[in-house]
Amino acid sequence: MDATSPRERLYAVFADADLDVEEKIDRALDVGADHLDLPIGFVSRIEDGTQRIAHATGEHDRVQPGETCPLRESYCRHTLESEGLLAVQEAAVSPIDQRAIDAFGLGAYIGAKVVVDGEVYGTVCFASREPRDAAFSESEELFLELLASLVGNALERRAYERDLKERTERLEREKRRFEGIAETSFDILFRVGLDARFTYVSAAVERILGYQPEALTGEYFTEFMTEEAAEDAATAYDRLLAGESVENLELDFRARDGDIVVIAVNATPIDDGGTITGIQGVGRDVTARKERERELRVKNRAMDEADVGISIADPDEPDTPLVYVNDGFERITGYDAEEVIGRNCRFLQGERTDDASVERIGDAIDAEESAVVELVNYRRDGTPFWNRLRVNPVYDERGDLSHYLGFQDDVTERKRTERLIALLNRVLRHNLRNDMTLFLAWGSGLRHGDVEDPRETGERIERAARELSALGEHARELEQYARRDRDPQRLDPRALCEAVRETHRERFPNGDVEVHVAAERDICAGAELREALAELVANGLKHDPSDAPQVSVSVFDAGDWVELVVSDDGPGIDSVEAEVIATGEETALMHGSGLGLWLVNWIVTRYGGSFQIAADDGGGTTATVRLPAIGAGEAVADAERGPTVLFF
Known part of the structure; x- marks a missing residue:
């Protein structure tokens, strides 16, 4: 092949660095037209069913740069439909569509597809108005295929160079923007290369860590962290190089003065046309925030562990x-x-909640004021308790109301003690006043000789004195229990009942205490429950007028509770006494005269239980005590219940 062969001329054209792509294609068309002896040559761009002439050589009105026509009316349509190139010696007797022949009037034609990045870009073609005398040779066809390949490569290279230039310009603009923002940013902006060294660090690093930016540039990023933080950062770096992003990664950096500074890092890979060339990100000093969070956790822990209830609305x-x-x-x-x-706290209110106290809290909230009330509220299981409720408004930094802070303090024990003392004083005054009136009357009768049987009167005085003494003893017992700490424990109901039965054998030798234990669980209460049960059994034996009094004690499982039922055949409890116990409420016109049943009620309700007593229709009295049950493997702390309201 000599130096002036058509193929060599094509190579020389496309190798000329002084020519741009447009000039190379134009000169290549001239070389092709000369070699193929066809005066018309062109490169078309095919898009959306339209042929547009991109380059052309030769004289033809319809074949000039910028001319367009529907693809269906062009010779190029058949080129695109061909397996390889299309060579037509005489168009009139070829597959070329008559519409194309009419439109362009070309007698001879040869064309090949131009492919760019694996997609058909268009065609490169040569033609003449007159048919050719001879068919195109294999050498001519190979020449055209070479030309189409060179044109495609040139267009592909131009597109790549344009993309590369645009990416470079874009990256440069991004870099300038990044660094411009970085130098004025409150946070640290940085870049790290593929060797894990800083390639850029913004000026904010001096304020946050005390280093000049130049001191970090070129250094491994892990050199300025604690050992633990460096491990976390290295793991995040691997993720970034794999194409992932990292958000809010908190790392402990060592400042120049040795202090630890917590920096929250957000970073992304630098993607250059599908190739990761480094990472970039921003670091924010969150040391103060972390300290505030630590203090808040301490405060929250203190709030959670506080004995009082704390709520925010x-x-x-x-x-x-x-x-x-x-x-x-x-x-x-x-x-x-x-x-x-999400609920208003009124769900704690119930039947015995004082409306006036609720109204006072509501008025304070409306007025944005603090308030303190003591009122009856109800636990989730329905048991009442005394709640000392304090409500305080909370204001934000602008002075606007933002929340209400509530403190719930269970003061049931104190209220029980206060009410018990009031009960003791009331009952003792009532009974002492009544008995002293009788003593005065009996004494006056004895002194003036107005009694028929002094011996009987003396017995009355002794009996009244014993009852008054017993009342005082009950008052002392109740006071002792009020001062004693609660001590919930596991009590075996059978052992409890047997112990009470043994206690009464000497006092009531003719009495009979029947025990029936059907419960499979124990009772969760204090040891003083034995005194309460003994009081009920003694009442039944004492008030039974028969020579052989009988009392039965039955124990049953009742859901989460154990029930102790004490029944006797006596005359039945006084309706006023029973009503006071049933309602848990005393008034000036209705109050209990004795303290034995209040002793029972005090002990039972102290451990979250309930106590009811009533006269039976056929005679006798039935007392029902309900206390928390505790299973074989259950801890006392899980089974115990808080004290309930003694009375309202």
């Missing part, structure tokens, strides 16, 4: 719902946080 939401309750609130009320968040 949002006045900006409809019905002022709770948005937070602590563990103390859960312990006091029996409600889990998930059950109460």
Whole structure:
């Protein structure tokens, strides 16, 4: 092949670095037209069913740069449909569509597809108005295929160079923008190369860590972290190089003065046309925030571990719902946080909740004032308790009301003691006043000789004195129990009942105490429950007028409870006494005259139980004590219940 052969001329054209792609294609068309002896040559661009002439050589009105026509009316359509190139010696007797012949009037034609990046770009073609005398040779066809390949490569290279230039310009603009923002940013902006060294660090690093940016540039990023943080950072770096992003990664850096500074890092890979060339990101100093979070955790832990209940309500939401309750609130009320968040705290109110106290709290909330009330609330299981409720408004930094802070303090024990002391004083005054009136009357009768039987009167005085003494002893016992700490424990109901039965054999030798234990679980209460049960049994034996009094004690399982039922055949309890116990309420016109039943009630309700007593229709009295049950493998702490209201 000599130096002036058509193929060599094509190579020389496309190898000329001084020519741009447009000039190379134009010159290549001239070389092709000369070699093939066809005066018309062109490169077409095929898009959306349209042929557009991109380059052309020769004289033809319809074959000039910028001319377009429907693809169906062009010779190129058949080129695109051919397996290889299309060579037509005489168009009139070829597969070329007559519409194309009419439109362009070309007699001879040869064309090949131009492929760019694996897609058909268009065609490169040569033609003449007159048919050719001879068919195209194999050498001419190979020449055209070479030309189509060179044109495709040139267009592909141009597209690549344009993309590369645009990416480079874009990266440069991004770099300038990044660094411009970085130098004025409050946070640290950085870049790290594929060798894990800083390639750029913004000026903010001096304020945050005390280093000049130049001191970090070129250094491994892990050199400025604690050992643990360096391990986390290296793991994140591998993820970034794999194409992932990293968000809010908190790392401990060592500042120049040795202090630890916590920096939250957000980073992304630098993607250059599908190739990761490094990473870039931003680091924010969150040391102060972490310290505030630590302090907040301490405060939250203190709030959660506080004995009192703490709740926070949002006045900006409809019905002022709770948005937070602590563990103390859960312990006091029996409600889990998930059950109460989003609800107004009035769910703690019930039948015995004082309306005036509720109204006072409502007025304070409306007036954005603090208030303290003591009122009866109800636990999740329905048991009442005395709640000392304190409500305080909380204001934000602008002075606007943001929340209400509530403190719930279970003061049931104190209220029980206060009411017990009031009960003792009331009953003792009442009975002492009545008995002293009798003593005065009996004494006056004896002194003036107005009694028929002094001996009987003396016995009355002795009996009244013994009853008054017994009343005082009951009052002393109740006071002792009030001062004694609660001590819930596991009590065997059978052993409990047998111990009470043995206690009364000497006092009531003719009496009979029948015990029936059907419960399979133990009782969770204090040891003083034995005194309460003994009081009920003694009452039944004492008030039975028969020579052989009988009392039965039965123990049953009742759901989460164990019931002790004490029945006797006596005359039946006084309706006033029973009503006071049943309602848990005393009034000036209705109150109990004795303390024995209050002793029972005090002990039972102290351990979360309940006590009811009533006269039977056929005679006798039935007392029912209900206390928490405790299973064989259950801990006392899980089974015990708090004290309930003694009376209202």
